[in-house]
Amino acid sequence: MDIMSKLVAASEALFDRHGFTATGMDKLTKSAGISSRTLYKHAGSKNALIASVLGERDKRFARRLEVDSIDALFKALEDWARVEGGRGCLFLRAYGETGGDSPEIVEAVLAHKARVADKIAELVIVETRQSDNADLVEQIIVLFEGATAAAIYRGEQSVVAARMAAATLLERHRL
Template identity: 35%
Template sequence: MAPTDDEVRELVLNAADRLYYTRGIQAVGMDALRTESGVPLKRLYRLFPAKEAIVEAVLRRRHERWTRRFDDAVNGTPTTRGRLLAVYDVLAHWFDEDDFRGCLFINAFGELGTASPRVAEIVRAHKAECQARLAELCAAAGAPAWLAPQLAILSEGAQTTAAIAGTNAAAGHARAAAVTLIDAALGEEAA
């Protein structure tokens, strides 16, 4: 029985995600996607009329994955301080993954941000939602409005630093800086 379009779409997106993340988006052509996914070029183009459509779909899936990781970490933490610091714990685990190559959203924006307004829009929406989720956590903790963007910048900086340095140390440094900010915003007694 031939695979359905949904099954083939998953094969292509899995292959694209791996290749884009390890090699870069511009370095991966449709022929490489065909080879990696095992999907004939004609069917690949029928499902995805252009490479940009694949890039957009990969970024949406990455967004969903990040949202689940973040929600799982936050929901699994009972304390205010723990919920605010959960993002840095997620980062530490992510940075330890063998295939960690930085943030695909940052990488995609660096490669395509000026050439593809749609990709830039998806990246901006992802980063805005990440900051909005931190803002919700900060508001729930009774923290001042300035805390969320500062925690977000620590997270973004850790991602870039870890990718360049090739170690997870940036997650610990960002977490320590976040503790200082949270203490300043809520007081050391916040639990």
């Protein structure tokens, strides 16, 4: 595994468990088994490293979302939450911690959110056979986001509830 991959993987775990600001560079270098000089040569800066972590996570997340129904989407989210999640959306957490002050982080967050929203819009078109249904898309987005956030303190049942709610909402548009 090359250095950047190792660094990003190790950093993601630390950021996820302890927060971005609370995780110092020494923890990151130690965890990746590299010197700080090498870290800066590859990652550029701490904010750039955070952006890289978010970028990789987005790619990995997107791979899980390669499904063709809303139901499968929420089942994918359930799998994700079981394996990786439970601590909320790492993108929104990064955004919140940095106050939106770092452009590279903001960009990574918005790109991820746009990707998920696009996927949901695509699936809603497939399921309803309508060219667009903005209200329904927005509702599914809220359920998706809510399942992720509520899972922090209510566990997997949040994702199950979101999946059931989405099914109910879709039902009305399939008459």
